[in-house]
Amino acid sequence: MENNNNTFKVINDEGKEILCDILFTFDSEETKKSYIVYTDNSKDAEGNIQVYASIYDPKQDNPRLEPIETEQEWKIIETILDTLQEEIKKKTTNKNSGDNSEQ
Numbered sequence: 001m002e003n004n005n006n007t008f009k010v011i012n013d014e015g016k017e018i019l020c021d022i023l024f025t026f027d028s029e030e031t032k033k034s035y036i037v038y039t040d041n042s043k044d045a046e047g048n049i050q051v052y053a054s055i056y057d058p059k060q061d062n063p064r065l066e067p068i069e070t071e072q073e074w075k076i077i078e079t080i081l082d083t084l085q086e087e088i089k090k091k092t093t094n095k096n097s098g099d100n101s102e103q
Contacts, residue, residue: 008038010065023051024084025058028076034058035077036065053077 006022020038027034037053044050054065055073068074 020052024080025056026080028073030076031073033073035068035073037077037081051081 008020008022009017010020012018018040020040023037023039025034025036033055034057035053036056037051039049039051042050053068053074055068056063056065068077
């Protein structure tokens with residue numbers, strides 16, 4: 001993983017370099033691990049941007065992405081993603097409802 005501020009490059013299984021955007025990172029008190037949530041901006045069959053998560057060590061100069069292997073870890077990440085998605089929806093709804101006021 002080559003990190004450049006909010007982006008990093010990875011090499012896929014075919015040896016192709018892929019640029020990824022870091023969505024957020026966090027440390028879990030529960031697992032005592034650091035996680036990175038990111039996207040390569042590709043879309044799934046329904047047109048949704050694909051999001052990935054991995055374990056990493058932020059103290060390393062060139063950290064390796066490690067797979068998340070437990071259901072507990074995925075639940076933590078899903079909870080955070082759901083919370084962020086709800087916050088974004090609320091902000092969008094509040095912003096849009098404020099724009100429609102008549103004077």
